Amino acid sequence: xxxxxxxxxxxxxxxxxxxxxxxxxxxxxxxxxxxxxxxxxxxxxxxxxxxxxxxxxxxxxxxxxxxxxxxxxxxxxxxxxxxxxxxxxxxxxxxxxxxxxxxxxxxxxxxxxxxxxxxxxxxxxxxxxxxxxxxxxxxxxxxxxxxxxxxxxxxxxxxxxxxxxxxxxxxxxxxxxxxxxxxxxxxxxxxxxxxxxxxxxxxxxxxxxxxxxxxxxxxxxxxxxxxxxxxxxxxxxxxxxxxxxxxxxxxxxxxxxxxxxxxxxxxxxxxxxxxxxxxxxxxx
Numbered sequence: 001x002x003x004x005x006x007x008x009x010x011x012x013x014x015x016x017x018x019x020x021x022x023x024x025x026x027x028x029x030x031x032x033x034x035x036x037x038x039x040x041x042x043x044x045x046x047x048x049x050x051x052x053x054x055x056x057x058x059x060x061x062x063x064x065x066x067x068x069x070x071x072x073x074x075x076x077x078x079x080x081x082x083x084x085x086x087x088x089x090x091x092x093x094x095x096x097x098x099x100x101x102x103x104x105x106x107x108x109x110x111x112x113x114x115x116x117x118x119x120x121x122x123x124x125x126x127x128x129x130x131x132x133x134x135x136x137x138x139x140x141x142x143x144x145x146x147x148x149x150x151x152x153x154x155x156x157x158x159x160x161x162x163x164x165x166x167x168x169x170x171x172x173x174x175x176x177x178x179x180x181x182x183x184x185x186x187x188x189x190x191x192x193x194x195x196x197x198x199x200x201x202x203x204x205x206x207x208x209x210x211x212x213x214x215x216x217x218x219x220x221x222x223x224x225x226x227x228x229x230x231x232x233x234x235x236x237x238x239x240x241x242x243x244x245x246x247x248x249x250x251x252x253x254x255x256x257x258x259x260x261x262x263x264x265x266x267x268x269x270x271x272x273x274x275x276x277x278x279x280x281x282x283x284x
Contacts, residue, residue: 015044033271206247
């Protein structure tokens with residue numbers, strides 16, 4: 001089922017994000033996690049791609065395998081900065097052959113080219129969305145940044161870029177993670193005033209380890225509230241208490257988002273199931 005079809009039906013949408021494993025042991029852990037979370041009845045799951053698409057078929061093959069073997073609706077991430085138009089068409093046709101109907105159209109990180117120079121066919125995700133629309137047969141999603149894209153001058157210019165992406169073919173938006181809901185609500189309000197009418201699904205990720213806190217500034221350009229930072233530091237050596245705090249914080253976030261109009265929640269799972277399961281139990 002295409003994601004926009006599900007979004008038109010009654011009820012909130014819940015989805016989980018995973019990344020392709022690198023080892024056989026990681027593969028087993030991933031499938032155990034996906035099977036575990038399948039029991040919660042997600043509306044779809046998503047599979048990430050490297051920031052420049054250096055290994056696109058890892059995402060393609062995993063997406064097809066999960067859909068075929070586990071019967072879950074899958075949205076494959078696709079980055080374009082490292083690909084030619086011909087390569088994108090080839091990847092899209094392979095996704096079609098695996099019955100993948102949903103794609104998240106992304107540019108990829110310019111500063112992280114994994115030893116491969118960026119190609120010149122694409123500069124923006126909107127150009128990828130336009131090509132996928134021309135190829136046809138896909139429900140196209142795009143990324144949104146409640147605290148603005150790191151390269152954007154300000155939120156207003158980022159909203160204009162978002163609108164361009166939608167005009168090119170994106171039919172729904174999934175946001176970058178955030179820890180203060182005011183950013184999501186302000187982002188949605190600005191987008192609506194700018195003429196953006198597609199569904200905007202918020203993305204949430206509970207921080208469940210001190211290591212994540214240490215790596216966080218290098219991974220994401222989002223504000224980390226004092227409450228989150230202090231509690232992760234406080235419970236750095238107490239995994240159970242840290243998990244309990246993170247689940248409770250994310251549950252409060254999700255309940256507030258859903259109560260105030262969000263169409264659902266997209267969970268960044270980091271290929272783990274425990275925190276996501278507990279959050280969903282709380283909000284359902």
